[in-house]
Amino acid sequence: MAKIGLNNFRYGILTEAQDGTPSYGGALTPAKAISCNVSVNNNDATLYADDSLAESDTSFNNGTVTIGIDKTDNTTMANLLGHTVNESQELVRKTTDVAPYVGLGRIITEMVNNVLQYRVEILFKCKFSEPSQEDNTKGESVEFNTFELEGTVNALANGEWSKSKTFTTKADAIAYLEGVFAEQ
Numbered sequence: 634m635a636k637i638g639l640n641n642f643r644y645g646i647l648t649e650a651q652d653g654t655p656s657y658g659g660a661l662t663p664a665k666a667i668s669c670n671v672s673v674n675n676n677d678a679t680l681y682a683d684d685s686l687a688e689s690d691t692s693f694n695n696g697t698v699t700i701g702i703d704k705t706d707n708t709t710m711a712n713l714l715g716h717t718v719n720e721s722q723e724l725v726r727k728t729t730d731v732a733p734y735v736g737l738g739r740i741i742t743e744m745v746n747n748v749l750q751y752r753v754e755i756l757f758k759c760k761f762s763e764p765s766q767e768d769n770t771k772g773e774s775v776e777f778n779t780f781e782l783e784g785t786v787n788a789l790a791n792g793e794w795s796k797s798k799t800f801t802t803k804a805d806a807i808a809y810l811e812g813v814f815a816e817q
Contacts, residue, residue, distance in 0.1 A: 638742030641807055642666045642700060645814030646712065647734040647758055653791025655757050657736050660814035663709045667701035667779050669739055671756065671786065693794055696786035698737060698759055705780050713761045713782065726763070734758050734787075738810045740803070751806035752799045755813055759784045 642664070645657025673696040680688040707724040711717055715730040738755045761784035769778065788794040800806040 634743050634745045636741055637744050639666045639669055639739060640742065641738075641740040641810060642669075642702065643738045643810050643814055644713070644735045644759075647736050649734070649758070649789055651790065653789035653793065655736060655789055656817045657814040659816040660811040661709070661712065663700070663713065663782075664702035664704045664706070664780075666739060667703055668699075668781075669701070670697075670699045671754075672697045672699075673786075693788060695788075696756075696794070697783060698756060698786050699781055699783045700737070701779050701781050703779055714763060732760050732762065732784075734760050736814055737784075738813060740806050740810060742803075743799075750799050750801055751803050752797055753806050753810045753813075754795070754797045755810075756786050756795050757789050757793055758787045760787070 643660045674694045675691045678690045707718045715732040741752045
């Protein structure tokens, strides 16, 4: 299998039931996908008894997700970072803003035996943080810069943190992805 593409970021504001069941307020698109990096932190514990390894644990602890997008807009930044957009359509950031938990999904295009397939990857519970801002003047040649948002990945109360499903058509993958975050 060869990964050959990334597209269709979707997110939804998370409401988590006490039993860990997630629901979302509708599928939203932050921007076009440039990159996605999910780094997982695992528990790492070992127990030795009678001079040998008796038990070990390498289970999921948490993670970090970094998404690269082609643009930002005030509504998306307000949704993901807990800011507000005022009546003049200005993004207003306050020290008291709290980013909500969101679900995040994407489609990864893969080629297997010369046939395309589309894998939907879902992170159930993420919280994004305020990005650093770096801007440069235009020099002798044009250089494109994009935006990156970084967040933490956590497990739901039921222990689930991610799921994936593979489809033979991109349309089916998009429908599934948007269905996960559909308003319930």
